[in-house]
Amino acid sequence: MVTLKDVAAAAGVSPATASRALSGPTSVATVGRERVLRAAAQLGYRVNPVARALRSGRSGHLGLVLPDLANPFFASIAKGVQARARELGRNVLVADTEEDPLIELDVVTQLREQVDGVILCSPRMPAEHLRTEVGAGRGVLVNRELDGVPSVSVDNADGVRQALEHLRALGHRTVAYAGGPASSWSDARRRDAFGAVDGLTVVDLGPGRPVAARGVAAADLALGSSATAVVAYNDLVAMGVLEQLRTRGVRVPEQMSVIGFDDVPAAALVNPPLTTVALPLRAVGRRAVDLMVAAEAAIQPGAAPAGPTPPAREQLGVELVVRGSTAHASPAARGRE
Amino acid sequence: MVTLKDVAAAAGVSPATASRALSGPTSVATVGRERVLRAAAQLGYRVNPVARALRSGRSGHLGLVLPDLANPFFASIAKGVQARARELGRNVLVADTEEDPLIELDVVTQLREQVDGVILCSPRMPAEHLRTEVGAGRGVLVNRELDGVPSVSVDNADGVRQALEHLRALGHRTVAYAGGPASSWSDARRRDAFGAVDGLTVVDLGPGRPVAARGVAAADLALGSSATAVVAYNDLVAMGVLEQLRTRGVRVPEQMSVIGFDDVPAAALVNPPLTTVALPLRAVGRRAVDLMVAAEAAIQPGAAPAGPTPPAREQLGVELVVRGSTAHASPAARGRE
DNA sequence: GATTGCGGTGAAATCGAATGCATCACGTGG
């Protein structure tokens, strides 16, 4: 392994000068710098990131903690994080918590020491832990907001608004909501938004796990109500709804409209293709990295007194993608009621 | 930050002894060890992984390189890797190559210095690069085999065999194969296996990208042939096939049977539910970690001469999951021919 | 009784890069 010392020797300078020539912002004579750079290239020198990390206290690694890698929702965020980190020359340490708040806490404390900062997706842990674990510029929240911690999330309320206006424009007057986990911050935001739209009656089908089976159950609940449309917590639930409606012989969208959330790839592949609120997940991941890097930078320099810039709290726009699972509330549908 | 020296001082021993008591396999007096452990616990000492890594040369990190995090196939493998690594107290550095061999090479060289070993999923890079990059016990291959490098893959041939025997038992005599990328090692294995089954005529629909759109095209090709069943490279392609068959008014499975590969979650949600060859992807990920750790261990100790154990090359079993997209080759279907 | 043998220990070197401090050469202004 070729070290800085080797390069220095080859260039005929001291290791200190070589270090400065290669990475330091300090002044180095142009001629010497050239020699060092040439020597480094010739010997195939690559800085040892571990040594650098020990001395400087920063590893250049980012931590990414999420509930489930196999969930396309989080996989998309991870992909965005990954891509942006690569652009910035940083590596990503990923940890899957298997939706378990205990594992989450465990993983975060363990990860915190190995990385410069950690991006927490949809954290389940209580606010006070969250604050102590990722408090001082060491963390970014995704899909959750908390005073004093930078975060990036999607505009859940606007997503609900778009979905409901779409349905209202199609003549629907009663809409059922198949919600997500009670502990979900996003679900709470969406639930709030349902109350804010005039001219529509909302039937709450209660909370539930964000899986297809929950959608199956929700479909029957919806059929038992006067709703002519169902909005689901996410696409998986919506697909469960579609499946059960088919089983029950209820035609979608003729007799019942269905809207999902997330726009996972499979949403376009089911039958009928699912109308859904598309969330900019990749972008969420990318922004989270940017906020993280910015937060790091803010810690380092002259330590501007009293925190001049409050932690950023970003909200990204969402977009309703209309496909085949929504249509006019037809007389036939009304007749079923 | 409390360091080893602090612990040593509190316990009244030298840092050397404290180190040995905490992590070294060397003998330490029981009484002294106890004192050190107690002091460490009391002070809330946590070893600095970076310092340890610098001295010992191993970071405890594993690298995971895969073509696309958002692809459920790789996400499942990643999940397995992640879970096993966590059990072993190791962290995972994930890198997404975006299906690009150049990025792949770049990422691997960059990652290699930060991790103890790297797990390469479905690597696209040429064999010689592969060997130099992950040669001496520094890498494990997934979904690709290469002399001298440990690997774990699935039994592609048996998957094809199971699928074809299923179809033959249902009375099918001509089967079309919608293959994957020409550069895919798995696809080559499967193609080989198609030739090995007697009593069936195979129609090769050619190679293609592993996306739904490719399935759409393949469906029309299949309809133009005398095939009564289509086996697709993966579930995504199979879903494309299903979609196009529906568009063309061909009923599945009555008029055409369809089989996928992978058994991604969405496979059970489409209509009809997809019969598919389930691959034990989580297990693949887990085994890859085990092989990696074993390979590391093999490097370290007495350096057994002439490499006593050849690199492990594991193959995990697959299982055909029969759902609703396959049925008897009916007279109606034959009539269509 | 002298000599190995060995468990246990600490001082100090080591890993590789970054950096505070001192130094030196060269100019420029007084």
Place this chain on the structure above:
DNA sequence: CCACGTGATGCATTCGATTTCACCGCAATC
């Protein structure tokens, strides 16, 4: 002509844990 500033450089230290090497007792052995 001297004092002082400035740019360039090297020495030595630092980061925190591991590990080599030497050493010290004490017990077993000849």
